[in-house]
Amino acid sequence: MTLPKWYEMPLAGTILEPGNTIKIKTGSWRTFKPIIDQEKCTRCRICWVYCPEGSILELEKPYVTSKGKKFNITYEINYDYCKGCGICATECPVKAITLVREEV
Amino acid sequence: MIYYKSIKELPREERLASGHSMCAGCAAAIAMRWLAKIAGENAIITVATGCVEVTTTSYPYTAWRNPWIHSAFENAAATASGIDAGIKVLKRKGLWRWGDTKVIAVAGDGGTVDIGLQALSGMLERGHNVMYVLYDNEAYMNTGIQRSGATPKYAWTTTTPVGKVLKGKLQIKKDIVGIVLAHRVPYVATTTVAYILDMVNKFKKALEYTKYGPTFVHILTPCIPGWRIGENETIKISKLAVETGMWINFEYEFSKFKVTTRVPKRKPVREYLKLQGRFRHLTDTEIEEIQRIVDENVKRINEMVGEEVIGPVVEEKTSE
Amino acid sequence: METTILAKRRYALTGNYAAAYAAKAVDVDVVAIYPITPQTTIAEKLSEFVANGELDAELVHVESEHSAMSAAIGAAAVGARVFTATCSQGLELMHEMLFIASGLRLPIVMAVPARALSAPISIHSDYCDVVSARDSGWIVLIASNAQEVYDLIIQAFKIGEDKNVLLPVMVAYDGFLMSHTLEPVILEDDYEVRKFVPKEVNWITLNPEKPVTMGPLVGPDWYYEIKYQQVVAMRNALNVINKVGKDFDKKFGRRYGLLKTYRVEDAEYIIITYGAAWEFAMEAIDKARNDGVKIGGIGITSMRPFPEEEIVKILQDKKAFVTVDKALYFGISTSPVHMDILATLYKYDVRIPCINVVHGIGQRTMFVKDFVETIKMCVKVAEKGKPEKEIIYMGLRT
Numbered sequence: 029m030t031l032p033k034w035y036e037m038p039l040a041g042t043i044l045e046p047g048n049t050i051k052i053k054t055g056s057w058r059t060f061k062p063i064i065d066q067e068k069c070t071r072c073r074i075c076w077v078y079c080p081e082g083s084i085l086e087l088e089k090p091y092v093t094s095k096g097k098k099f100n101i102t103y104e105i106n107y108d109y110c111k112g113c114g115i116c117a118t119e120c121p122v123k124a125i126t127l128v129r130e131e132v
Numbered sequence: 133m134i135y136y137k138s139i140k141e142l143p144r145e146e147r148l149a150s151g152h153s154m155c156a157g158c159a160a161a162i163a164m165r166w167l168a169k170i171a172g173e174n175a176i177i178t179v180a181t182g183c184v185e186v187t188t189t190s191y192p193y194t195a196w197r198n199p200w201i202h203s204a205f206e207n208a209a210a211t212a213s214g215i216d217a218g219i220k221v222l223k224r225k226g227l228w229r230w231g232d233t234k235v236i237a238v239a240g241d242g243g244t245v246d247i248g249l250q251a252l253s254g255m256l257e258r259g260h261n262v263m264y265v266l267y268d269n270e271a272y273m274n275t276g277i278q279r280s281g282a283t284p285k286y287a288w289t290t291t292t293p294v295g296k297v298l299k300g301k302l303q304i305k306k307d308i309v310g311i312v313l314a315h316r317v318p319y320v321a322t323t324t325v326a327y328i329l330d331m332v333n334k335f336k337k338a339l340e341y342t343k344y345g346p347t348f349v350h351i352l353t354p355c356i357p358g359w360r361i362g363e364n365e366t367i368k369i370s371k372l373a374v375e376t377g378m379w380i381n382f383e384y385e386f387s388k389f390k391v392t393t394r395v396p397k398r399k400p401v402r403e404y405l406k407l408q409g410r411f412r413h414l415t416d417t418e419i420e421e422i423q424r425i426v427d428e429n430v431k432r433i434n435e436m437v438g439e440e441v442i443g444p445v446v447e448e449k450t451s452e
Numbered sequence: 453m454e455t456t457i458l459a460k461r462r463y464a465l466t467g468n469y470a471a472a473y474a475a476k477a478v479d480v481d482v483v484a485i486y487p488i489t490p491q492t493t494i495a496e497k498l499s500e501f502v503a504n505g506e507l508d509a510e511l512v513h514v515e516s517e518h519s520a521m522s523a524a525i526g527a528a529a530v531g532a533r534v535f536t537a538t539c540s541q542g543l544e545l546m547h548e549m550l551f552i553a554s555g556l557r558l559p560i561v562m563a564v565p566a567r568a569l570s571a572p573i574s575i576h577s578d579y580c581d582v583v584s585a586r587d588s589g590w591i592v593l594i595a596s597n598a599q600e601v602y603d604l605i606i607q608a609f610k611i612g613e614d615k616n617v618l619l620p621v622m623v624a625y626d627g628f629l630m631s632h633t634l635e636p637v638i639l640e641d642d643y644e645v646r647k648f649v650p651k652e653v654n655w656i657t658l659n660p661e662k663p664v665t666m667g668p669l670v671g672p673d674w675y676y677e678i679k680y681q682q683v684v685a686m687r688n689a690l691n692v693i694n695k696v697g698k699d700f701d702k703k704f705g706r707r708y709g710l711l712k713t714y715r716v717e718d719a720e721y722i723i724i725t726y727g728a729a730w731e732f733a734m735e736a737i738d739k740a741r742n743d744g745v746k747i748g749g750i751g752i753t754s755m756r757p758f759p760e761e762e763i764v765k766i767l768q769d770k771k772a773f774v775t776v777d778k779a780l781y782f783g784i785s786t787s788p789v790h791m792d793i794l795a796t797l798y799k800y801d802v803r804i805p806c807i808n809v810v811h812g813i814g815q816r817t818m819f820v821k822d823f824v825e826t827i828k829m830c831v832k833v834a835e836k837g838k839p840e841k842e843i844i845y846m847g848l849r850t
Contacts, residue, residue, distance in 0.1 A: 034677035034684075039618060040557040041191055041678045042656055043665040049151030049188070049195040057156060073139050077328050078367055080154065080161035082146045109150035113157030114364030174660045178526065189668035199658035202667035203525050203552050210519035214484060214526025214534075215658070217510035221481045222532055224508060227651070230660050251522065254515030 050109075054081065058112030060127040062105055066091055068124035071099050075116035075125060083109035084116060135336040136329055143169050152195035153187040157363035159325045159353035159370060160184055160267045164238070166328065167265060170335040171198060171236055176215055180208035180239035180248060183274040184267065206247035209255035209264060212237035216260040234339055238265045241282035242272040245308045256315035261342045265335075266308065269355035277358045281306035286418055288410040289358075299413055309350055313384060318344035321383035323392075324352040326370035330381050330392050337383070352379050360409020372404040377426045377442050380433060391433060391441040398445045401426055460644070465637040467630035470598040471537065471563040471623070472497035473637075474605035476507045477645035481532035484512040484523035488542040489575045490565045490627040495537065517542035521549035521560075528558035529666060531657035533609065536560065539627060540567035540574075540581045547585070553620045554589030554682060556667060557655060559612030561605060562590075564624040565631035566727070568814045576815030577627035579727065579779040582755070583788045585622065589682050591689055592755040595625040596712070596730040598635040603706055604753070606645055610696045615654040616688040624755075626728040626778075628815060640704055648703050686757045693754055710759035712751035715741065716766055719748025721830045722773040724763075724793065726752040729778055729811070729818060736823030747827050752789065760796040767797065772805040772834035774826045776846075778812040785843045807833045807840040816847045 038044055064075075076084045089102040105116075117125040136142055147168035154161040164184055171177065176199045179185040185202045188195040203211045216235045222228035237255075239248050244266045255262060271289045272278040279289040284305045288294050292301040312320050319341040321334040331351065338347035354361060354369045361369055373379035374393055378401055381393035401423045405411040414422075423445075430442045465473065472494050475483065483502075485495040501507035510527075514520045517538050524534045538546065543564060553560055566582045568574035579594075586592055591611060595601040601623065608621035625631065656664055670678060690710065697708030714734050716722065725733050730751035740747045750766060752759070767773055777787035786794065790808040797803065809826050812818045826846070833840050 031673055032677075034680045037674070037677055037681070038656065039678075039681055040555060040656075040666065041668055041670050041674065043189070043192055043194045043668055044656075044662075045194075046197040046663045046665070047149030047195060049149045049193045052151035052153075052193060054151055054153065073142075077139050077142065078162060078325075080156070080158050080165065080366075081150045081152075082148065082165050083150050086144055106150070111156035112363075113366075114362075115157055115366055118364040119367050173663075176530070176658050176660075186669050189665050191668045191670040191674050194665035194668060196665055197663055199660060199663040200665045201526070201529050201658055203522055203556070204548060207519060207522035207549070210514065210522035211526040211529075213512055213514070213519070214482065214523030214528075215530050216526075217482045217484075217512045217523065218527035218530040218532035218534075221508065221510040222530065225481070227531070233660060250515055251519050254519055257515070258513065 053108045054111055055108045058110060058130050060112045060114060061107065061130050062110065062112065062114065062116050062125050062127055064103055064105060065124045065126070066102065067093050068122050069103060070122055071101055071103065072121060074119055074121060076103055078115050078119050080113065080115065081109045081111060135333050139329060142332060145169065147171070147197050149195040149197065151193070153190065154183065155356050157356050157366045159355070159366045160269060162325045162366070163267050163331065163351050163353050164188070166332050167236070167238070167335055168196070168198065170332055170339065171234065173198070174230060174232065175234040175236055177236045177238060178202065178208055178211045178215060180243035181205040182240040182243050183269070184238060184240070186274055205243055207251045208237040208239040208243060208248060210251040212262040213255045213258060213260045216262050234342060235262045236265060237262055238267065240273070241266065241268040241270060242280045245281040245306050249311070253315065256312060256317050256346050259345045261345060263338045263342050263347045263349070266348070266350045267353045268350060269353050269358055271358050273355050273358045282308065286411065286414055286422070288413065294413040312348045317346045317348060318386055319347040319384065321348070322350045322379070323381050324370045324373060324379055326367045327374065327381060327393055334383060358410070361407060365407065369404070369407060372399065372407070375399045376401045376404040377430045378404055380442065389436055391437055394441045396443040398430070398443050400445050400447060460638065460640050462636050462638050464634045465598055466493065466632050466634055467598045467601045467625050468493040468565060468632065469497050470602040470637045471605055472501065473639055474602045475535040476501050477640065477642045478533065478606055478609050478649050479646055479651070480507070480509050480535040482510045482512065482524070482527035482534045484514050484520040484527070484534070484536050486514050486517045486520045486538065486542060488517070488538055488540065490567060490631045491537045491539055491563070493631070494563055517546040518549055521546040521553060524560045525549065525553050525556060525558055528560050529556070529658050531653040533651060534560045535562070537563040539564045540569055543581045543585055544569065547588070550585055550588035550590060557618040557685070558620060559609070559618055559655065560620040561608045561612060562620065562622045563601070563605060564622050565627040566624045567627040574814045577629055578813050578815060579624065582624045583779040586756050589619065590756065591619050591621040593621060593623045593753055594726045594755055595623055595630070596727060596751055598630060598637045599706070601625050601630065602637055602639065603700065603708060606649060607696045607700055607708060610649045611689065611692050613652065613654055614692045617685050617692050618655050619682070619685050619689065629728045644703070648700070689757050690759065708753065710754040710762055712753060713766065714749040714751070716748030716750070718746060720746040720771045721827065721834060722748050722750055722767060722770050723776065723823065723827055723830065724750045724752065724773060724789070725776040726755065726789065727778055729776055732818055732820050732823050733776065735820045736827055739820070739824050740827045745827060745831060747830070755789070758792050758796065763793060763796055764800045764802055767804060768802045770804060772830050774807045774809055774830035776809045776811055776823065776826055780810045780813060787843060805833045805837055805839055807844065809844045809846050811846040818847065822846055
């Protein structure tokens with residue numbers, strides 16, 4: 029990667045692009061990977077609320093469980109950024125999230 | 133007033149970008165994610181040197197979507213004062229075209245309670261319309277877990293290690309809320325990350341009340357490496373802090389005091405302390421001392437409110 | 453708010469009041485100030501202006517000088533025009549913030565009525581405090597009389613806010629000798645000054661429309677280039693200071709630049725100094741000229757960026773020169789400005805005899821006859837044919 033020259037950088041080290049840490053995929057930090065069981069998930073929002081990374085996505089994706097329960101939203105883990113802290117699994121009131129060892 | 137009555141009402145849009153390098157499970161990350169959401173677009177944020185600043189703005193990347201500045205360690209409040217003054221006068225001269233821009237200062241416990249105390253006091257005394265957020269992980273965590281004035285008594289840190297002669301911090305935790313209250317500001321609140329609604333409502337209120345003057349929100353943010361807890365235990369520990377009475381969620385709206393998280397049955401402090409490696413060396417006598425101090429504080433709070441908002445200790449009977 | 457407009461008139465003002473009037477003339481937006489002798493009357497005058505409605509500015513009465521510079525940085529970061537003033541212990545207390553102000557490329561202007569450093573504590577003037585701030589990346593200009601204080605502070609805003617510079621500027625002058633002495637000062641019409649220094653925010657600012665991150669953590673792959681940008685900005689400042697000095701002359705009829713010269717055209721010897729001492733030096737030059745010594749003088753206006761080329765151009769064909777510094781160093785027997793001159797001359801391969809004099813430390817009284825004495829020393833060292841190794845501490849009781 030060629031790094032920019034002194035005259036190609038904004039002055040004072042000011043960063044002009046807001047939120048560009050999205051280019052850093054912190055998902056590579058993980059040892060354990062959370063998996064949401066969409067059948068068990070009650071869409072209570074708690075995992076999404078507590079995730080330190082904001083790497084649980086609240087999607088307008090309808091879902092019907094095998095028992096016929098209908099939901100308008102679905103939570104999915106964004107594995108690009110999930111660091112595998114496991115707070116979601118610990119706090120899920122119905123234990124719908126399990127932590128699985130990452131493939132090496 | 134309560135702005136959000138349930139977590140279903142909380143705003144969806146992420147304003148703090150993923151990809152920052154805060155530890156997995158960091159409570160400060162949770163706090164900052166929600167602060168950024170509540171702050172909205174029209175807020176300038178200044179953060180002191182520390183965990184949050186270093187992990188969210190490592191050149192050439194920034195996790196912030198707000199206009200943001202870091203100047204130094206001890207002066208978040210002073211920098212915010214300058215921003216506040218600048219916006220005020222530019223508005224008067226017709227040179228500020230972005231309306232009612234809020235000013236938020238963020239600092240850790242080191243950057244507030246110790247080195248940042250003077251700048252904070254000055255800002256509060258001058259009455260700037262700034263919201264100050266203190267994320268308290270109870271030590272200088274970013275530099276490697278050294279004790280600060282906010283470190284609780286007996287806690288292990290690298291500069292208050294547990295040895296043969298000295299075991300942990302000798303002094304009590306500095307009462308920063310007491311210091312802030314002495315400045316007679318419009319809004320002072322304590323909260324912690326396990327109680328997201330409490331935290332978010334207090335962020336919103338603190339932001340609204342900046343129209344009256346400086347506001348202060350003190351968040352207990354457990355630290356995984358610093359407190360020696362598991363990455364997934366952040367919320368559990370934060371909840372236990374409140375459930376044992378070691379941390380009380382309250383607010384002062386001008387001088388009106390309110391405990392915002394009632395605890396009808398209090399857990400013994402042992403439940404909170406035993407989960408943290410930094411308290412592993414505590415003797416029974418020391419734990420009793422801590423229990424006594426918490427009991428006294430709870431009594432004082434209940435007397436202030438005039439009602440038993442924090443209940444008595446009830447040992448959980450576990451069946452063998 | 454209405455501001456009182458002064459038509460161009462001459463007033464009797466102290467250096468400090470001249471500084472306050474200059475800040476008012478440019479319609480400064482934010483003043484962050486903490487009192488310290490001998491700067492206090494600047495703060496007082498500005499407070500008076502604001503209280504009377506003559507100046508619409510936010511006065512931030514900070515609780516320390518460190519917070520003064522921090523607040524100045526915050527205000528400049530949102531695009532306000534900022535002014536502050538301090539010296540001595542206050543300047544030292546804000547030391548880390550000086551580097552941060554210049555590193556963030558914010559054009560703050562600061563008046564510094566130079567005062568000696570503790571310990572032991574002294575409230576009297578010398579330039580050791582300014583010298584200790586020279587490395588901070590600030591442009592350092594030195595005024596030699598109250599008129600220059602007023603004129604240079606106005607120019608400082610134009611220089612600092614130039615898009616090829618974007619650096620903070622300090623205007624220093626002798627504490628008490630200049631800060632508290634009444635002198636005739638021509639004050640220009642405020643409106644004309646504002647036309648000379650219009651408010652154009654040339655630097656990136658904090659606003660919700662284009663959210664930027666200022667002051668990030670920078671690693672070894674990036675830091676060097678960012679600092680080099682500052683090196684280049686300082687270099688650009690050499691031209692900008694000269695240009696603004698010329699433009700100031702065109703508009704207001706008083707010429708400025710990186711340095712002042714006196715009777716150098718046919719000079720064989722040169723005396724170099726700065727601040728109030730320059731006025732003494734000019735008198736001594738006249739006296740020596742009457743005695744037949746072909747002496748000229750250089751009064752340094754810009755201490756940083758140092759006017760290397762100009763100094764070399766004047767000195768290279770002279771027989772000898774003497775530097776009279778009102779600051780001293782410990783641990784190297786060359787005084788601060790003399791060191792800058794020696795380094796410059798050597799680099800340009802100019803070797804001429806010279807002698808280094810320190811005077812006025814802690815406001816030790818300087819007399820014109822002392823400067824006449826230094827001119828005699830200069831002539832003597834020319835005869836010797838090589839630089840004088842020993843530094844002369846003039847006025848010291850030995």
